[in-house]
Amino acid sequence: MKILLLDDHALFRAGLRLLLQALDRSVTVFEAGTIAEALAVAAEHADLRLCLLDLSLRGEDGLAAVADIKAVATDIAVVVVTASDEPATVRACINAGAMSFIPKSSAPDVLAEALKYVMAGAVYLPAAMAVSDGDWAPINLSPRQRDVLRGLCRGLPTKSIARDLGLSEHTVKDYIAALFKALDVHNRTEAVIKTGRLRLLPSEN
Template structure:
């Protein structure tokens, strides 16, 4: 049976999205996730995933990292962002990292249903060429684990702390760090953090 993932940390809004999904596709299996980690697990476990409905502001997500990470996990699965973020600011940004559409949480239910139907139909929102910059493409090309390491760097975590957070060896973190520095075409962690501003993150000192 076809599966649709509803990823939002607010239970009531997950219920509203579930209702919208069943209006469009009453025959689908719906999986809910209240955090980015749970969403990643759901994506990995679903063999017939047809669509991801994703809130930007979820536990474990920073900026647009949720879109980038889930797109890296399942590049062939469309992601429809359903968010309270300002549409004018977020519309082009989410497209850079693999989302096929964006709809505001304040949109009427009928509009959300139309966006779901369009995403399932393979439609994409028009991409703004101004947003298709080189660094965004490089960040989007990182593997899921490389993205997690990069998010750790942005949080100011040391390699050993990132290793503990991710449940991997510190040597493995160093391997991922070397690879992501090469992909981003930067020479050190600070430059990587600046480059990751493409994820919509504020780099702090």
């Protein structure tokens, strides 16, 4: 798996790289300190799987970087790893196309678990946004619905989801409409957030 780290603090990037490689020895990590550097890496490596991105980039708009990177590498899953964990910030990042949100303030063991979760293809959100099992009714999804939901959570456009699953775009749109109804949500952002809160997607491992 190829992972891109976008953070303007070299020391944090180094620590995160070591942690990622400790979690999975097969991981290849690329580093960038600016949005321009990140876009150059994304353009060169079409098989990047994840981008771990800090919102607090000196002199740059980290939130805009989420959409910028997705525009260059539509299949990449962006995970925001940053200091703030305000619900409004989390929602803005998901709305921009991020798959998950990990607060930098997380304890080391929590950070490691969160990284393992997103590396396995699942959605991770701050603990404050999670709900207990007693607060929601079980949502039963078919295997194909879960496949489409996983694509939505990675921020993939409908065309890419259709290509990956060997379906027509029309069929994928029908699945998305059915998912919105099952999840009782109105858009992709709400679907991703609810998926993370309820831990609906098992890991790919």
